[in-house]
Amino acid sequence: MALVVQKYGGSSVANAERVKRVAERVVQAKKNGHDVVVVVSAMGDTTDDLLDQAEQITADPPGRELDMLLTAGERISMALLAIAISVHGYQARSFTGSQAGVITTSSHGKARIIDVTPGRLRSALDEGSIVIVAGFQGVSQDTKDITTLGRGGSDTTAVAVAAALQADVCEIYTDVDGVFTADPRIVPNARRLDTVTYEEMLELAACGAKVLMLRCVEYARRYGIPVHVRSSYSQLPGTTVTGSMEDLTVEQAIISGVAHDRSEGKITVYGVPDRPGEAAQLFRVLADAEINIDMIVQNVSGAASKLADISFTLPKADGPTALAALEKVKNTVGFDHVEFDQHIGKVSLVGAGMRSHPGVSARFFGALADAGVNLELISTSEIRISVVCRDTDLDLAVRAVHDAFELGSDVEAVVYGGTGR
Amino acid sequence: MALVVQKYGGSSVANAERVKRVAERVVQAKKNGHDVVVVVSAMGDTTDDLLDQAEQITADPPGRELDMLLTAGERISMALLAIAISVHGYQARSFTGSQAGVITTSSHGKARIIDVTPGRLRSALDEGSIVIVAGFQGVSQDTKDITTLGRGGSDTTAVAVAAALQADVCEIYTDVDGVFTADPRIVPNARRLDTVTYEEMLELAACGAKVLMLRCVEYARRYGIPVHVRSSYSQLPGTTVTGSMEDLTVEQAIISGVAHDRSEGKITVYGVPDRPGEAAQLFRVLADAEINIDMIVQNVSGAASKLADISFTLPKADGPTALAALEKVKNTVGFDHVEFDQHIGKVSLVGAGMRSHPGVSARFFGALADAGVNLELISTSEIRISVVCRDTDLDLAVRAVHDAFELGSDVEAVVYGGTGR
Numbered sequence: 068m069a070l071v072v073q074k075y076g077g078s079s080v081a082n083a084e085r086v087k088r089v090a091e092r093v094v095q096a097k098k099n100g101h102d103v104v105v106v107v108s109a110m111g112d113t114t115d116d117l118l119d120q121a122e123q124i125t126a127d128p129p130g131r132e133l134d135m136l137l138t139a140g141e142r143i144s145m146a147l148l149a150i151a152i153s154v155h156g157y158q159a160r161s162f163t164g165s166q167a168g169v170i171t172t173s174s175h176g177k178a179r180i181i182d183v184t185p186g187r188l189r190s191a192l193d194e195g196s197i198v199i200v201a202g203f204q205g206v207s208q209d210t211k212d213i214t215t216l217g218r219g220g221s222d223t224t225a226v227a228v229a230a231a232l233q234a235d236v237c238e239i240y241t242d243v244d245g246v247f248t249a250d251p252r253i254v255p256n257a258r259r260l261d262t263v264t265y266e267e268m269l270e271l272a273a274c275g276a277k278v279l280m281l282r283c284v285e286y287a288r289r290y291g292i293p294v295h296v297r298s299s300y301s302q303l304p305g306t307t308v309t310g311s312m313e314d315l316t317v318e319q320a321i322i323s324g325v326a327h328d329r330s331e332g333k334i335t336v337y338g339v340p341d342r343p344g345e346a347a348q349l350f351r352v353l354a355d356a357e358i359n360i361d362m363i364v365q366n367v368s369g370a371a372s373k374l375a376d377i378s379f380t381l382p383k384a385d386g387p388t389a390l391a392a393l394e395k396v397k398n399t400v401g402f403d404h405v406e407f408d409q410h411i412g413k414v415s416l417v418g419a420g421m422r423s424h425p426g427v428s429a430r431f432f433g434a435l436a437d438a439g440v441n442l443e444l445i446s447t448s449e450i451r452i453s454v455v456c457r458d459t460d461l462d463l464a465v466r467a468v469h470d471a472f473e474l475g476s477d478v479e480a481v482v483y484g485g486t487g488r
Numbered sequence: 489m490a491l492v493v494q495k496y497g498g499s500s501v502a503n504a505e506r507v508k509r510v511a512e513r514v515v516q517a518k519k520n521g522h523d524v525v526v527v528v529s530a531m532g533d534t535t536d537d538l539l540d541q542a543e544q545i546t547a548d549p550p551g552r553e554l555d556m557l558l559t560a561g562e563r564i565s566m567a568l569l570a571i572a573i574s575v576h577g578y579q580a581r582s583f584t585g586s587q588a589g590v591i592t593t594s595s596h597g598k599a600r601i602i603d604v605t606p607g608r609l610r611s612a613l614d615e616g617s618i619v620i621v622a623g624f625q626g627v628s629q630d631t632k633d634i635t636t637l638g639r640g641g642s643d644t645t646a647v648a649v650a651a652a653l654q655a656d657v658c659e660i661y662t663d664v665d666g667v668f669t670a671d672p673r674i675v676p677n678a679r680r681l682d683t684v685t686y687e688e689m690l691e692l693a694a695c696g697a698k699v700l701m702l703r704c705v706e707y708a709r710r711y712g713i714p715v716h717v718r719s720s721y722s723q724l725p726g727t728t729v730t731g732s733m734e735d736l737t738v739e740q741a742i743i744s745g746v747a748h749d750r751s752e753g754k755i756t757v758y759g760v761p762d763r764p765g766e767a768a769q770l771f772r773v774l775a776d777a778e779i780n781i782d783m784i785v786q787n788v789s790g791a792a793s794k795l796a797d798i799s800f801t802l803p804k805a806d807g808p809t810a811l812a813a814l815e816k817v818k819n820t821v822g823f824d825h826v827e828f829d830q831h832i833g834k835v836s837l838v839g840a841g842m843r844s845h846p847g848v849s850a851r852f853f854g855a856l857a858d859a860g861v862n863l864e865l866i867s868t869s870e871i872r873i874s875v876v877c878r879d880t881d882l883d884l885a886v887r888a889v890h891d892a893f894e895l896g897s898d899v900e901a902v903v904y905g906g907t908g909r
Binding site: 083086087117120121123124125128129131132133135136138139140142143145146147149150151153154158159160161166187211 | 504507508538549550553556557560563570574575579582608632
């Protein structure tokens with residue numbers, strides 16, 4: 068008998084019919100002899116509907132009250148799931164984030180889990196109940212106020228609860244069949260991966276693969292929880308995220324996949340005096356504005372002028388804030404002007420075997436050159452190469468790299484709808 | 489500076505516009521220098537919508553999970569109200585029943601408040617915040633599960649919170665202008681009462697006046713909290729429920745009003761052996777089935793036969809359960825047969841001055857006789873006379889009694905829509 072944590076996203080519980088189907092799957096796991104803990108997101112569009120209601124009142128609601136509002140979403144879905152499970156003759160008990168002991172920071176809308184104290188969950192499991200936990204929410208350690216975790220929060224809840232209960236596996240049910248070598252909407256013959264390491268999954272998530280959020284993978288790696296990503300619409304085997312690079316065998320594939328990201332923009336600061344500390348001053352002001360910078364490149368325009376152009380990428384939504392922050396230090400730093408380019412795309416090749424195989428970069432850049440893709444920025448890690456190109460070249464670039472490393476399968480992947488939170 | 493508790497029902501917060509209007513009223517009380525605690529129901533049809541969702545899954549959901557589901561309703565309305573108050577530059581903090589310290593029995597769907605421990609509310613008030621509390625909900629003392637209080641629960645929450653905080657007044661904002669001498673939909677010239685005693689209000693509520701629920705009035709009387717019933721759509725003065733019969737002056741009106749009730753049915757058990765204990769056995773089995781009996785009448789058919797017919801009234805919805813319970817003891821008790829009559833109405837005259845004015849009964853029965861209303865059951869208390877008639881005669885009976893005691897005013901009452909919970 069194992070302890071299994073299952074997480075279902077918003078599209079998996081979007082209406083009564085789907086809730087009933089999830090209930091059947093949960094009951095099946097219980098019938099198979101497992102202790103089952105289920106983490107659920109809010110149903111379908113509930114969160115957006117609640118946000119709309121708040122926006123009808125003001126564009127700038129207080130964070131504490133917005134979190135109170137949004138957490139009604141999981142409350143509804145988890146209670147309905149418990150009711151649907153009861154129809155099968157099994158007892159299910161639902162718990163809010165607070166009741167489940169999900170202790171967080173007090174940063175409303177983007178709280179981080181500090182600890183999970185699962186006393187009530189453990190008691191309910193010991194009584195033989197199926198336990199249901201509201202994803203995405205917790206209670207702040209300092210103020211005892213209700214908090215939400217931000218995007219992808221329900222996955223993180225699932226992994227954190229699995230860690231606290233020392234579960235054997237955390238199954239993430241979603242609307243895709245697992246982790247693929249590329250997005251099947253761009254690369255029709257993308258192949259599902261049976262396994263992927265935490266490190267590779269971290270790189271894929273950081274580079275735009277939406278199947279699992281970064282924070283959730285970080286949590287799973289820290290506590291060594293195997294994460295099993297599966298479709299809630301099929302019985303296909305999915306992808307297991309597990310182990311570390313040290314466990315890799317020589318037979319392991321060199322490359323796990325190609326990720327892409329359309330959500331970033333590029334800011335270029337022209338004519339920055341090429342003196343020590345000038346770039347530091349720019350990035351200090353951006354950090355103070357809580358902007359996450361991704362890739363950075365500096366070009367010295369000419370030796371005589373002693374002026375540099377500095378480009379960096381950042382989430383598109385942060386563009387206006389970043390521009391305003393930079394404008395404030397324009398005179399102090401003494402740069403010429405700033406441009407914000409919203410039409411870039413990023414393609415990344417990820418693979419744990421990359422570091423011991425020197426030919427990877429050459430093949431990567433060769434494929435892009437053959438496809439006629441112009442590269443604007445390049446960055447690498449031990450197990451990843453990322454480049455920025457025009458957004459109009461992005462699909463072409465993903466397919467070229469995917470083909471060059473022969474990552475495809477003979478079977479076309481099935482593509483479903485949107486993703487939950 | 490006073491401490492004011494205000495309660496707003498579901499129709500008062502049915503949409504964003506109405507939530508904003510309630511926010512203005514709340515902020516006005518704060519600007520007037522008062523500490524303000526607001527108790528809210530779920531918005532408009534939210535509770536019914538949530539019940540519908542549960543019914544799409546099963547007709548018989550577990551009580552714990554149904555309560556978890558329904559309590560999402562007030563969570564939404566209270567957060568939106570807090571957001572709307574923030575727009576005016578005042579800080580509002582919303583609290584669930586559990587956070588507000590509303591401790592209840594564990595009887596899901598009809599829990600009773602045991603105690604209110606308002607530590608967090610007091611702290612928030614001390615910080616200068618406007619406090620918002622979810623009506624209708626609490627947390628069970630034994631199991632720490634979320635509970636709901638049943639119909640009229642939000643009014644009870646408001647009075648209980650007012651008692652715990654030793655508030656100066658509890659204002660119940662609703663869709664009528666106050667307590668009337670009769671339902672203005674039946675008696676167009678019904679008069680609004682400026683004041684009514686707890687005892688009279690208890691009788692009116694028990695006899696079908698829907699403006700305040702029985703439990704709420706009981707609570708207010710026990711803790712001596714003045715309850716001010718007012719319209720949330722107007723600035724009219726409303727009705728204050730206060731004091732006790734002992735405070736009555738001789739100038740007080742003899743009669744406060746006429747209540748009516750269409751929600752009851754009548755069961756008649758024919759041919760019950762007229763021996764000691766037979767009736768007791770019938771009412772024992774009904775009590776075991778948790779059925780609340782209202783009025784009871786026994787007629788002995790004839791001295792020779794030694795058989796009696798026993799009639800009693802009960803909530804219509806409990807009819808089928810009562811019939812099934814009676815059928816089980818048919819042979820033991822030895823009665824002939826049972827009939828269930830769903831077409832009755834009850835009219836009640838309530839007035840604290842009644843007991844010292846002996847002519848009241850005569851005038852009451854005279855008015856009904858003159859109107860040609862046939863009476864089927866009669867029951868009285870010190871300050872009330874109730875009769876049961878055909879439901880088709882009910883409006884006629886209410887008007888006849890209202891006229892006979894000259895309760896009307898020269899002004900027609902304004903009638904609004906439905907009532908909240």
